[in-house]
Amino acid sequence: MKTVVITGSARGLGLELAKVFRKNNLNVVISDLNEENLIKAYDELLKIESKAKVICVVCNVTNVIDIQNLITLTVDTFDKIDIWINNAGVNQPNQAIWELSEGEIDLILDVDLKGTIMCSNLVMKEMLKKHSGAIYNVEGYGSNDAKMLGLSLYGTSKRAITYFTDALALEAKEKQTGVIIGKLSPGIMITDFITNALGDKEKIILSDKTKKVYNILGDYLDVIASFLVNKILKNTKNGIRIEWLTNRKAAWRFMTAAFNKRDFFKDK
Ligand SMILES: NC(=O)c1ccc[n+]([C@@H]2O[C@H](COP(=O)([O-])OP(=O)(O)OC[C@H]3O[C@@H](n4cnc5c(N)ncnc54)[C@H](O)[C@@H]3O)[C@@H](O)[C@H]2O)c1
Numbered sequence: 001m002k003t004v005v006i007t008g009s010a011r012g013l014g015l016e017l018a019k020v021f022r023k024n025n026l027n028v029v030i031s032d033l034n035e036e037n038l039i040k041a042y043d044e045l046l047k048i049e050s051k052a053k054v055i056c057v058v059c060n061v062t063n064v065i066d067i068q069n070l071i072t073l074t075v076d077t078f079d080k081i082d083i084w085i086n087n088a089g090v091n092q093p094n095q096a097i098w099e100l101s102e103g104e105i106d107l108i109l110d111v112d113l114k115g116t117i118m119c120s121n122l123v124m125k126e127m128l129k130k131h132s133g134a135i136y137n138v139e140g141y142g143s144n145d146a147k148m149l150g151l152s153l154y155g156t157s158k159r160a161i162t163y164f165t166d167a168l169a170l171e172a173k174e175k176q177t178g179v180i181i182g183k184l185s186p187g188i189m190i191t192d193f194i195t196n197a198l199g200d201k202e203k204i205i206l207s208d209k210t211k212k213v214y215n216i217l218g219d220y221l222d223v224i225a226s227f228l229v230n231k232i233l234k235n236t237k238n239g240i241r242i243e244w245l246t247n248r249k250a251a252w253r254f255m256t257a258a259f260n261k262r263d264f265f266k267d268k
Contacts, residue, residue: 001052003027003078005070007061007119008088010037012191013138016225017085018045018054024233027052029074032088033060033199053078061088061115064122071126080130083232084123085184086116086137093197094150094204105153107198112140112157113164120168124179131178136232136242137165139185169239180238184228187245188218190264211265216257217250218264 004021008014010032018028022045030045032038035058042056055077059070074081090111093104100108116137127133141148142155143162162183169181188194194214195204206214224244231242253260 001025001027001078002082003029003074003080004083004085005029005031005074005081005123006085006087007031007059007070007115008033010034010041012193013186013189013221013225014085014087015041015044016221017087017229019048019222020225020229021083022048022050022052022054024229025051026083027078028054029057029070029078030054031057031059031070033058033066061086061119062110064118067119067122071123075126081123081126081133084119084127084133084135086119086135088115089138089140089193090199091193091197091204092151092154093202096149097152100153104198108153109157111199112154113160116161117164120164124168124172124177127179128177133178134180134182134232134235135168136182136184137161139165139183139241143183143185166239173238180236180240182232182235182238182240182242184232185241185243185245186224186228187243188214189221189224190214190218191221206265215262215264216253216260217245218262219244 004026006014006018009018009030018030022028028045030038030041038056038058042054045054057070057073059066061067088111090108092108120135123135139162140158141151142158145159147155165181165183172179172181197204227244228242
């Protein structure tokens with residue numbers, strides 16, 4: 001039975017991925033710095049019928065001891081880690097770069113960029129022992145070099161995630177590690193992430209124009225998570241990019257926008 005570890009999986013995309021992996025009978029390790037949400041997520045996962053096990057571990061990805069503890073507990077429980085997904089992330093306040101404080105800049109880069117780097121660094125050492133495993137990093141706005149006022153620092157970190165993941169894939173191949181590396185591009189999901197900045201410390205007010213675009217391009221979490229998990233489970237290639245919202249799909253969505261019935265904001 002395979003084992004998957006997902007960071008930042010007490011809610012949102014991480015939790016949805018965990019649900020689909022559990023339905024596919026993988027042992028699931030959810031982890032998050034928010035203990036209260038983590039316990040709720042654990043209870044939710046237990047309600048899903050599965051032949052596999054689920055455990056939850058509190059882990060702040062900005063803390064190396066927490067990350068190592070998550071790795072050690074997983075290996076002690078399930079013997080090895082087959083899939084690791086670097087999903088934990090925080091959004092930035094809708095502000096220009098010079099309007100952000102040093103503390104805010106540190107938090108965004110520490111979680112969104114350094115968190116993924118340190119998790120990859122430590123889990124790679126573990127996967128090397130078995131000469132197998134897969135690490136997937138979650139891309140986001142900016143990964144493709146797009147720029148927008150109010151998303152520049154988040155975009156900086158996600159652009160770096162894309163470079164980092166490509167570089168890690170190259171190193172994994174050249175050093176014949178047996179580990180495969182991939183990128184997940186989930187598109188737009190109306191999670192708490194969209195309206196909360198800095199790990200829920202601040203609200204983000206969305207304009208009507210932004211909401212309209214999100215309704216056109218956005219998708220339901222379960223649809224995106226099922227798509228990503230199916231691709232991950234089939235993948236054996238190093239350097240893959242699994243993308244939900246392709247340019248083609250986005251163009252089609254705009255062309256058919258007049259018929260769009262999705263309204264993610266009606267209850268918000
Ligand atoms: N929502 C979107 O439209 C969107 C689009 C593209 C990419 N993404 C990316 O997808 C990932 C998940 O986003 P989401 O929309 O599910 O967000 P979310 O806010 O719903 O979930 C993020 C989770 O990460 C956790 N987290 C935050 N800081 C952490 C830390 N230091 N250590 C451990 N956990 C931490 C939070 O507690 C939360 O449970 C993020 O990497 C995000 O950048 C989101």
